[in-house]
Structures are given as structure tokens and as C-alpha cells.
Amino acid sequence: MVRIQFAIDLNYALNSPGADFVFNIHAAQTASQHIVSEDLQINPQLIPAIQTEPQTCARFLRLNVATGPLHVAYRAILDIDQHIGNPDEIPETPVDRLPLSALTYIYPSRYCQSDRLATLAMTEFGHLPKGYRRVEAICAWVNRQVAFRPASTSSTTSAIDTMVDRVGVCRDFAHLMIAICRALSIPARFTTGIDYGADPALGPTDFHAYVEVFLDGHWYIFDPSGTAIPMGFVRIGTGRDAADVSYATIFGSVSSPPPLISISAITENGRPWEIPRRRPEALSTDATVDRQAKSPINL
Numbered sequence: 001m002v003r004i005q006f007a008i009d010l011n012y013a014l015n016s017p018g019a020d021f022v023f024n025i026h027a028a029q030t031a032s033q034h035i036v037s038e039d040l041q042i043n044p045q046l047i048p049a050i051q052t053e054p055q056t057c058a059r060f061l062r063l064n065v066a067t068g069p070l071h072v073a074y075r076a077i078l079d080i081d082q083h084i085g086n087p088d089e090i091p092e093t094p095v096d097r098l099p100l101s102a103l104t105y106i107y108p109s110r111y112c113q114s115d116r117l118a119t120l121a122m123t124e125f126g127h128l129p130k131g132y133r134r135v136e137a138i139c140a141w142v143n144r145q146v147a148f149r150p151a152s153t154s155s156t157t158s159a160i161d162t163m164v165d166r167v168g169v170c171r172d173f174a175h176l177m178i179a180i181c182r183a184l185s186i187p188a189r190f191t192t193g194i195d196y197g198a199d200p201a202l203g204p205t206d207f208h209a210y211v212e213v214f215l216d217g218h219w220y221i222f223d224p225s226g227t228a229i230p231m232g233f234v235r236i237g238t239g240r241d242a243a244d245v246s247y248a249t250i251f252g253s254v255s256s257p258p259p260l261i262s263i264s265a266i267t268e269n270g271r272p273w274e275i276p277r278r279r280p281e282a283l284s285t286d287a288t289v290d291r292q293a294k295s296p297i298n299l
Helices: 100-106 116-124 132-145 158-163 170-183
Strands: 004-012 019-023 033-043 049-052 059-065 072-082 083-085 186-193 206-216 218-222 237-239 249-250 260-266 282-284
Touching: 004 019, 059 072, 083 218, 116 132, 116 170, 132 170, 132 206, 132 218, 158 170, 170 186, 170 206, 218 282
Parallel strands: none
Antiparallel strands: 004 072, 004 260, 019 059, 019 249, 033 072, 049 059, 083 282, 186 206, 186 237, 206 218
């Protein structure tokens, strides 16, 4: 188990009167990710609407702002108790046994054009035994094929673009891996957190995109960019691709500096909290799903 504390500060100036904001910055509350404490500060003082998407447990903060500036500060402490599996004993789930909640993540989406990568996926990975190790091989292949380069892509870059250009940031690595998994009928989804353990040379602490793949009743974590430490990932948003999990969706004209984010692990003598480290085991921060794949148990 790890105990993580993190803080997110967002600042906006309204360029014209009135704007609506939808923020996805709250830690998801799941069976494996318990929020010990959290605090939300909004200036000017507004009445927030916080809604939870029941399938993914993603939490959305909605604000209507008449005039600026706007400052949103969110802080939280949470315990993450990841499920640990043996990579050699985790099979893929046949399509006819997938729960409806996982089936959503097997289709092509805006940034993950899996239908256009079917030939590549079968050529590179179709011959491998099905299971966690095959997905692990996809993750490693994407990491080798794409070079991590800050500010090298834009919000419109897709998996196909990344396959052609061979450079990107974490979201581009995630989109390409997801597209290849889906091309092989393996459900994969785009997840956002914070880049715990990233090399400071890559820049300030930021939101981080990684992949969760549905295998044998769990959504297992994969980080194809390899820039952060999965054991320290805080799950925030979950969707088909980046279009579903922007940390801020804004309806109106605003300007803003980059978000200010900090994250650290807490340890204390006599407590079970560990410092996050890279591990060879399969990790999941999602709850168990019925192995017959009839319906998911509570997240």
C-alpha cells in the first residue's frame, strides 16, 4: 500500500464575460483507491457541482463563472492498495465473455484508430500467446518505436500520427498502445493521473496518461512511455481516449498558465505505506470483475 499526497492549482483569466468549466481533477474513489482527505478551494467563491460517473468513478467539477480571474486549488491524501497479479497466470478474456463495461473499450475511437492498425497488430503480435505477456510485449514495442519528446505533438495528434512520426508525449504513447490492443480485440482504455517518479529533466510535474487493459477480471496498468512509476499512479480520469478525460474543458474565451502540480509519497514508522517503486508484477487499481464477465462488482 502507498499513501500519496498531491496538489493541483489552476488559474484562469476570462477574456470575455461568462464561461463554463468542467474539471476532471479529483481523485477517483474506488475500492482500491481510498481518499483519506481532500480539500477544494475556489476563488471567487462559487457553489460547485461535483458529479461522479458511476462506471469509471471519475469525478467532475462544474463551474459557471461570470467574471475572472478564477483560481481552483485541489489537494488530497489517499491510500492506494493495488491488486497484484502474476503476469504468467493472467489470460485474455474472450470477446463473448467481456462485460458490457469493458466492451466499450474494444472499438475504434477518435484518437485510437484501431481499425487502421489491424494488419500491423496481427503481424507484430498475432503469433504471441494470448495473455498479460502479449500486452506487455505491445507496451515494450511502443516504448521502443516512439521517442519521448516534450512539446512534440498537439491535442489533435492520433495513434496513426504517432505511428508515422515516431515521437510524442505520454498521451501519444498511450493512444498507440490502446489502438494496437483494440485491433487484437483486447479492451484498453485511456487513464489520467499524475506523473509520480518522473525524471525532473522531463519538466515540471504534470498530468500523466497511461493505459489500463482488461484481462481476466481486472484493469491492469501499463505505462508505454515508461516515464513514471505505476505503483504511485493516482487514478483521476478514465475514457476511450484523451477526448474523454481532459482535466479542463472550457466553454468560453479564457487564457491560463500551465497547471501547478505537486505529488509525493508519505511514509511513517509502523505504517504499511511503501515508497512507490518499479515492480515486475501485474498491477491494478481497479476492483475485481466477475470472472464469468457477466457484470462488474462495485468499483
